Amino acid sequence: MTTQNETEKTTVRHIQELAAITVRFAGDSGDGMQLTGDQFTDTTAMMGNDFATFPDYPAEIRAPVGTLPGVSSFQIQFSKSIIFTPGDMSDVLVAMNPAALKVNLSNIKKNGLIIVNSDAFNDNNLRKSAWKVNPLLDETLKDFQVIKVPLSELTKNALKGHPLKLTEVDRCKNFFALGMLFWLYDRVLDHTVDWITKKFAKKPEMVNANIAALKAGYNYADITETLPTQYRIPKTKMEPGIYRKISGNEATAIGLITAAQLAGKTLFYGSYPITPASNILHDLARYKNFGVRTFQAEDEISAMGSTIGAAFGGAIGVTGTSGPGICLKAEALGLAVMAELPVIVIDVQRGGPSTGMPTKTEQTDLLQVMFGRNGESPVAVIAPKTPSDCFAMAVEAVRIALTHMTPVVFLSEGYLANAAEPWKLPKLEDLPKIEIKHPVAEEGKTFYPYSRDEKTLARPWALPGTPGLEHRIGGLSKADLTGNVSYDPENNQKMINLRAEKVARIANDIPELEIRGPEKGKLLILGWGGTFGAIFQGMEELATQGIVVSHAHLNYINPFPRNLGKVLSSFEQILIPELNMGHLLMLIRNAYPGVNAVGLHKVKGLPFFGAEITARVKELV
């Protein structure tokens, strides 16, 4: 565990205190912007600020250098108060080349600070990024404070005498820039120095060079007065506890392993690589000593099929994918509905339709996971609301699937998957065990594979290999109790009703919906999934303007929390912001026909800004 380590500063001048800052790092996808952002984030965390990050990168692994499609960005907001979004517009942009400036200029606040690598503004790069004239030389940036720093040249000078090739020297310039930012926000270098030392342990020359570049950047900012002022963001008053930084996909992987341990089961993860879900597979593949078995399937269908097979065999069967993969899994998911096996399907939603925008975020799969199968095939649907919430909801997904013998869809989002925030770590002893019962043969008693638990309607999870319980299941219509093939009309209706009722009864086993703000009033903002942060921020902003509205956030979408109807009826109007064209809105209007619900829709591959929420609320109140 690292504790905070304040270092005495020798030269302190013009330190200005701020409540919150949003910084955006942007460069070529080969410039190491995600890494730079991560390091800035880690130090921010260690120094006691709440934060939220937003990596925004292209699908191309290495688009041509210097071009617009190759720009990779990383945004972080850090604050003295609790926050849940990476900020709307940035206060500061670090642009490593003209393309990065062009792509991100519209995201910078008026009067914001732009630090550019002036060395990169040559004719070739300007042409590749479609600048007609050099924006550093005309009026383009007149609304901003522009700091031109010859990053390449300064890094080269700083690393004179280091035994590196020229291209390797140039690759250290991100650390020079990071050093400048550390000075700007009055940060210590210790954490990043430690990280570099560990990361390049096998290449001491890289350790020395990167640390030298980092320190040179810091000192350059300190000595040259290039940057006008230093800023300090006071520590956030966070709940006491032990914290770590976590992204949504990391939290999902850890949550699944935790759930498997709580259930005392093998975790099977069958998956086909797909952005933005792949790193759940990568993470889980590293944890074989936790009894995790990963299976990189030949396609999405096989990923689903193998997961069903694993669940049939008594393991916790999980598959992970994104929207296009859900389409391919649909038929097999229907089999899991019919076979009533506990499988967990993770859908990290991305831009669609079709291949869409693989690295961008959306919430456009809700209706697909609800209804995108043949026949009447209800599944449970839950959604995490922040990156760290992915942990708790992954545990929930497993608990619900095992307790109710049903497929559960876990609807994450590209934004949650990659964004990071501080996570207050749970106490292990607070996590309840997941109780599982597998039937065994009882002398003289007949085993019915489709008998049901009185309370939940779950059928028994009888495992192949259990003496005396031999039985057959399958996708053909099931006879009540025996599970034999049946074409009996009455039986079919009964089984359809039973499966629907089984999923509906999950409502008895999940928490009631909580309201933030007044319990009744004019307007309730009803959100789900990753819109939580923007709604939270929007409400904070509205509160400062004396506008009070309420907010409720759905973690559970199918079934809805049992008090949802009551909550909705306590408000004159319901606003449902979603990164789609009205999926939850349609479900709510259907389930509660009298409710006056309106939507706020955005499908741009980006999360909501808090300002977009406030603007819509102001239209309504």
Add this chain to the structure above:
Amino acid sequence: MSPEVLTPAPMPYQKADFESNQEVRWCPGCGDYSILATMQRTLTKFTRPKHEYVFISGIGCSSRFPYYMNTYGFHTIHGRAPTIASGLRCVNPNLSIWVITGDGDGLSIGGNHLIHCMRRNINLNILLVNNEIYGLTKGQYSPTSRVGTVTKSSPLGSIDYPLNALCVAIASEATFIARTLDSDPNHMSMIMERAENHKGVSFVEILQNCIIFNDKVHGPVVGRENREERMIYLEHGKPLSFGKGKSKAIRLNGLHAEIADANDPDAREHLLIHNEKDATPNYAYLLTQMTHPEMPVPFGVFRDIDRPTYDELMLGQEKAALEARGKGDLKKLIYGSNTWEVKA
């Protein structure tokens, strides 16, 4: 519908112990009856308890198979049985898992899964029942139907060039590959037994007769009057002999097989000797190219080699990880490498 009787049957099992209470509903005269009966009879030869067998199928006539076996069974969806079987095998190394598929299920809609399942060498027994026709959908041509096959969907004759099931298995480097036929229960039983005893993926093509939509399609080879001259029963270490009095055999001419006189003393030393253990697939592939009417058609085990199974390797990695890092510590996992404390 009477419920299953749960009194475990004593070993050794009788064939009836493997019969479920479900009424078998294949067409009268269907080759699947013989395959089912042979399977039920073959399982009585093993010492494995009944509850350790799992039959997994896709969609098609033959895929009803699991319902009729009094073992664990899963009738899944079209073409996907190998995926479900693979997942089950990954989490349970002790079961005997059989995949029942057909030429449409396994080679058309499920072709992708079949090849990947075989190249991974997952320890499963795959029976592909090949009648060169879609039966359950009432008689369209299948990926193994011959060019010119007239069906409802190919009224002028099929223009699709057919797949050779065993070529697919060899290209996928399956470690056990065999062919048998529905009308020879003893041979079929021997092959099933060999498949079960093989560690790794066992792929068996069973030539089966669809009496309704493709009657006697295999007749020119396996019909009683033709067998002697047109079938070769492969035996490891022996020449590929056939014909009346085993008077003929196969020899190599360059890269091609040709028919030779088995009794000619000069020819005898050049006769091809069957070797199912050949590590390279070339010889087995050559056998798959022996097709009617140019050549007699081989039946038996084409290939039976050893290679580590996927499930073994998976468990091996798990064991190695446990030895190297110890049993996973949940607290360490959750806490990660970088934490900080916020004090009250």
